[in-house]
Amino acid sequence: MAHSAAIGIFDSGIGGLSVACAVRELLPNEQLIYVADSGHAPYGEKTDDFIYQRMQAITQHLIGCGVKAIVVACNTATTAAIKELRAQYSLPIIGVEPGVKPAVLGSKTGVVGVLATPRTLLTPAFANLAQRYAGQAKIVLQPCPALVPNIEALELDSVAMRELIAGYIQPLLTQGADTLVLGCTHYNFIADVIADIAGPDINIVRTEMAVAKQLQQRLVQAMLLNAGAKMTADRFYSSGELGLFNRQLLRLWPDTAMANPL
16 A cells, blocks of 8 residues: 555535544645535434444545555544444544543543534444443433534524524533533534633533544554645545535635545
8 A cells, every 4th residue: 555545534514524634734744635425314213224324435436546444534434433443444443422431530520511413422332432431420411413404504693503502511500510522523624613602611522633643553553644645636526515515625625625425
């Protein structure tokens, strides 16, 4: 595998772009290939088998593009079937999970709120994660079914979005949470809004840079880190409506980029 090969990153939509931005910041020499499976979103309404089939299809596409590693930048997909994906493919596959561990370690009140999609919070993988790291802390769960559709529509700081966020986080604050975990990569794009509404005494835990660092570590271990200059532009694919994805890229990606059909 060539050191200059690209890194594949995929999500059910645009949430994984926040992870891609972190990877771009940490590893500027690496070419990225991003896939938004918007045509089959949201994953939260799908079965594990369906999600795994989509993960396989996207992985095959990325392998066809010659990638050297893949980041599953979607909490729902990670909890649904990343073990099965790793068992099938030999290249490094990095997933994402809510930052329960750092949240518990950093909480002073011992109450941690987790904001995530309903599907993620119901999975055995998340239950195991919470049990593994909770210790003496109280983990309070808040399903947020309406956030992802609004973020996909780029309603990031509207009055309606702020009211929606306030309605989700207030029950957590009422129960004494001093730390809020963003359990969906989409939520990274509204992290500042959540922090503003929650107030200065509330810590917001997001994990996109931790995922980028894990990717970096895996590339170093496999001797696949690209030490040379980046030679090829990043590429973007979507299984959904390309006009919408291009508008999303214009808003959320640092450089000018155009989407390709998946």
